Each structure stands twice: as structure tokens, then as C-alpha cells.
Amino acid sequence: MASLTLPPAPPNPRQDAIDLHKAFKGFGCDSTTVINILTHRDSVQRGLIQQEYRAMYHEELSHRISSELSGNHKKAMSLWILDPAGRDATVLREALNGDTMDLRAATEIICSRTPSQLQIMKQTYYARFGTYLEHDIAHHTSGDHQKLLLAYMGIPRYEGPEVDPTIVTHDAKDLYKAGEKRLGTDEKIFIRVFTERSWAHLASVSSAYHHMYDRKLEKVIKSETSGNFEFALLTILRCAENPAKYFAKLLRKAMKGLGTDDMTLIRVVVTRTEIDMQYIKAEYLKKYKKPLAEAINSETSGNYRTFLLSLVGHGH
DSSP states (O other): OOOOOOOSSOOOHHHHHHHHHHHHSSSSOOHHHHHHHHTTSOHHHHHHHHHHHHHHHSSOHHHHHHHHOOHHHHHHHHHHTSOHHHHHHHHHHHHHHSSSOOHHHHHHHHHTSOHHHHHHHHHHHHHHHSSOHHHHHHHHOOHHHHHHHHHHHHSOOOOSSOOOHHHHHHHHHHHHHHTTTSSSOOHHHHHHHHHHSOHHHHHHHHHHHHHHHSSOHHHHHHHHOOHHHHHHHHHHHHHHHOHHHHHHHHHHHHHSSSSOOHHHHHHHHHHHTTTTHHHHHHHHHHHHSSOHHHHHHHHOOHHHHHHHHHHHOSOO
């Protein structure tokens, strides 16, 4: 469930473009207007506004935003105006080829997306950057982490809820033999099960494993694997079981302790607002006894704060 709130009457994209242009004109930028318009339009509407803006003013709205805004507010808004696949592609490009490589962010994006989202993301990546995502992943990652990511992106998994209990039991046994039962770990088996099976199936494997061996599969992954490979397996497993809980935890980590991990905060809020932010807010409140909006409010400031809170919504 999305947290995005839209105006009761469908807005006119041309009028929005005119209002945005006005907000940019003159001395300083009327950020309130820019935020009020763009944070209350869905992906399709934002696309239409950008078309109108280009047609009327012969310039890209994204360029204007880049030159008018700054800091985290600019980063967040520049990502937000893209369509979901374009956004994921941009985050991946930055994470793999930016000034500071962030393999965690790249892994999170790939391992938390559905097969159909991954398909469109790969096409968008190629169209936008002229290179295959698989090529960039292969270039910047290694070992089991690389094998897992490439298989996860390449295999068209089933996306429905049906599960075959016989195969579930078989997979749980295979994972037990590949991990806890032996000395060392047979990573190939983990890669096969985690990249070939649907989320519904993996969630069932996880509970079957617990039932059969009295140990949580998550704990097994933590003791049998490490580094980015471990992070990728855990991301797949947690998103199979409860994506909202996974993202609530990421947000908590980004805001806990000294300083804020703004890149994660921006990435999660912007990419989940139109998907499942209401569920993430519910999980956050349940787990940390504090509304997500309240946490964001105390960790951020200025237009950046206003922007994020407009997306997340102020309520629980």
C-alpha cells in the first residue's frame, strides 16, 4: 500500500509545469510549491509534467531541479521525479560507478525487487547508460556474491502465491545438507534455492526449515556465510517473508546512533512510497514503538525534511 496522497481532482500536467516554472523563476526558489506539486503526483503524472515542461520551456525539469535545489533535498527530488525503473537504474549506476562504490545499495535494490521489476530495470539501465547491468555487476563484484546477483537477475521466477510442499521440504533438506550438516558450506545449493524459487516458496522453505531442524534459516545464513553474499541472501529471505519489515529495519539502521545515513533514507523513502510505505510505517511503529514520521522529523531538517514527510505522510 502506497503512502502517496493525490489531489481529489486529477491535476492538469500543463498547469503543474507552469506553476513549477513560476516557482523556479526570480530570486531563490519557491520550494514549498515545488514540494507541494511533485510529492502529490504519481509516477505517470510526474512523467506528463516533465513532457509538458520540456515542450513549453525547452529544458528538462530534472536539469532545473538540479540547478535550483541543493544537498539531500536535490538528491531526493531528482530520484523522485523518475519512474520506478529509471530510479532503480539510476541508484544502481551510482552505486556501481559513482565516486564511492556502494555494493550494499546495489545488492539491496536487486535482491528486494520482483522478477518483473528486474526485467524492466535491466532494459531501462541499458537504454539509459548504454551498457548492460549484468556487465557492470560482473565487473564490480566477485565470488559467490557475484554468482548470486547474476542468477537472481537472470532467472524469471514465479510471482504467485502457490507453493508445492514436496519441493519445499526437499529444498529445506538440501539447505540443511549444504550448511549445518557438513563441515564448510556448499554455497552452490544456497545460490540455486535462493535464485530459482519464488518469494512465497522461500517463505515456506524458511518455516519448514525451522520446523524440521529447530533453527531459523536466517541464523543459518548468518553462521554459514559472510560479507556481501550473506547480505544478499538475507535480503532475499527477508523480502520473501516480509518486505515491509525489511525496509523498516533499513530505515531504523539509517537513522539510529550518531548521524544519519541519508542515502539509505532517501533511497528507501523514495522507492517505496508508491509501493508499500503504509505497511513499512506499520512495521516501524510495531517494532520501534515510534512513528516513522517522527523519526524522520527528528533526523532531518529544512526542505529535505518537508519533502520526505510529504511522501511518507505525517500519520502512523
